Amino acid sequence: MGLETLQDIENCMNSGWTDGLPVIPPYGSVVNEMLDAMGWRADDVSGEFPEHNVIVRAEQAAATAVMAGCAMEYGSLLRSLTEALLDPKLNICGVEVTTGGASLMVIVSGPVVSQLGFEHRENALGANCRANATVGRFAQMMRLFCGRAGGVLQPHGTIGHPGRISFCVAEHPETEWGAYHTQMGIPEDASAVSVMSTEGPNSCNNHYGDTAAQILDTIGDCMCHYGQTAWYYRSGGFVVVIAPDHMALVSKEFSRDEARAYIYEHARRQTDDLERMGRIAKEPIAFAEVEPGAMRSPLRSADQLTFIECGAAGGRFSAVIPRWVGSTHIMTKQINEKASPSSRETAEGNPK
Amino acid sequence: MNELPKVNAQEGAVSVPARQITSCDDVSCELLVDPIPRPTPEPLEVILKPTERRVRFVDHSKPNSIKILRMSQQLLRDRGIEVEEEILNKGDASQRMPGELLGLLSGEKGLVLCGVSD
Numbered sequence: 145m146g147l148e149t150l151q152d153i154e155n156c157m158n159s160g161w162t163d164g165l166p167v168i169p170p171y172g173s174v175v176n177e178m179l180d181a182m183g184w185r186a187d188d189v190s191g192e193f194p195e196h197n198v199i200v201r202a203e204q205a206a207a208t209a210v211m212a213g214c215a216m217e218y219g220s221l222l223r224s225l226t227e228a229l230l231d232p233k234l235n236i237c238g239v240e241v242t243t244g245g246a247s248l249m250v251i252v253s254g255p256v257v258s259q260l261g262f263e264h265r266e267n268a269l270g271a272n273c274r275a276n277a278t279v280g281r282f283a284q285m286m287r288l289f290c291g292r293a294g295g296v297l298q299p300h301g302t303i304g305h306p307g308r309i310s311f312c313v314a315e316h317p318e319t320e321w322g323a324y325h326t327q328m329g330i331p332e333d334a335s336a337v338s339v340m341s342t343e344g345p346n347s348c349n350n351h352y353g354d355t356a357a358q359i360l361d362t363i364g365d366c367m368c369h370y371g372q373t374a375w376y377y378r379s380g381g382f383v384v385v386i387a388p389d390h391m392a393l394v395s396k397e398f399s400r401d402e403a404r405a406y407i408y409e410h411a412r413r414q415t416d417d418l419e420r421m422g423r424i425a426k427e428p429i430a431f432a433e434v435e436p437g438a439m440r441s442p443l444r445s446a447d448q449l450t451f452i453e454c455g456a457a458g459g460r461f462s463a464v465i466p467r468w469v470g471s472t473h474i475m476t477k478q479i480n481e482k483a484s485p486s487s488r489e490t491a492e493g494n495p496k
Numbered sequence: 497m498n499e500l501p502k503v504n505a506q507e508g509a510v511s512v513p514a515r516q517i518t519s520c521d522d523v524s525c526e527l528l529v530d531p532i533p534r535p536t537p538e539p540l541e542v543i544l545k546p547t548e549r550r551v552r553f554v555d556h557s558k559p560n561s562i563k564i565l566r567m568s569q570q571l572l573r574d575r576g577i578e579v580e581e582e583i584l585n586k587g588d589a590s591q592r593m594p595g596e597l598l599g600l601l602s603g604e605k606g607l608v609l610c611g612v613s614d
Contacts, residue, residue: 148519
């Protein structure tokens with residue numbers, strides 16, 4: 145790397161073309177190579193925000209991928225991810241500006257996990273691995289670059305969380321309950337990428353329980369602390385991360401649907417306690433469906449709960465990741481090698 | 497680099513990223529590819545200083561927000577400031593203001609106060 149390149153990195157840093165970390169300068173020749181890898185031409189429209197008069201061109205997405213440090217081999221995945229990120233249902237501008245400080249969580253599932261070398265075992269939620277780190281960074285940089293509509297909108301996150309730099313989780317290629325994307329109706333043997341807006345992960349430790357119910361109750365309890373954002377609007381839902389040691393206990397007695405139903409049924413708090421604690425408005429709006437005296441779930445319905453299997457064996461931990469209440473959709477896209485947009489399977493929303 | 501970005505002087509953060517960065521070596525220069533989509537046409541200019549001493553509130557339906565806005569109305573009136581009785585409603589805090597409401601507010605000569613956070 146010559147001195148000119150270092151100067152270019154500094155110029156990017158000083159000019160707002162950064163997420164706060166040094167970037168690979170988006171030289172035209174490298175961006176063109178990334179465009180080829182993504183199967184796009186420079187002027188193709190990758191997405192649009194008509195309400196902000198903003199059109200996102202493929203060249204801009206490819207430049208962002210280069211800047212994040214993504215390898216060219218990630219091209220097909222990045223294309224599917226770009227389409228998911230720019231789908232208006234994800235509300236990327238809302239994610240960027242909310243006081244909730246949400247980030248975009250990316251889930252990679254299926255054979256692509258092994259093919260591209262994603263880490264899905266040790267430290268799966270914060271892996272020091274190029275694929276995880278740069279694909280996750282790409283998503284956050286797209287949020288930053290597109291979500292502010294060219295600097296018109298500004299962020300207002302109260303505290304945010306470290307996932308706003310990078311948050312990409314890869315699922316085990318072999319799962320007990322089926323690939324993550326099967327919850328969105330995409331075939332088991334496909335590769336897919338999902339994106340959703342989330343808060344930071346809450347770790348669930350249970351080292352001494354020896355039944356599935358104990359593990360699920362621990363996870364459910366973690367979803368039910370007073371500080372959960374979900375209590376009032378209940379628009380987001382949760383992603384539950386189950387690591388192998390917990391999964392070995394849970395899968396002996398529960399299918400994925402049974403575990404979802406169990407948590408929905410059991411993870412609840414008394415509505416009046418929530419009101420006393422200030423977690424429910426004194427004069428709730430009808431949308432919040434507040435029933436005084438009832439046991440309240442942080443989920444509006446069971447299908448707001450999805451499960452991902454990842455993490456290393458040898459520790460009895462799982463995690464609960466609350467989704468941001470202002471973005472109700474999980475966008476999931478099948479990854480096809482060099483496919484045209486019309487041939488891509490798309491799914492959205494909550495589990496089927 | 498051909499253009500100086502706008503920098504937030506208090507925090508040192510770049511609020512509006514540069515439109516163009518040039519990379520030069522000893523013999524030639526090239527433009528880096530701008531990764532940031534920008535509004536076309538340019539966004540509306542907002543007049544930050546009201547021309548009339550009047551306040552209009554917009555509620556975005558956060559918990560208790562309407563209550564707080566009503567109290568604020570009264571406090572301002574007690575201090576002799578004209579306040580519009582009708583509080584406009586944005587409907588959903590997570591979504592952009594509808595064009596019709598934005599159009600209405602763009603003609604407002606007083607101060608518009610939008611939203612109370614939870």
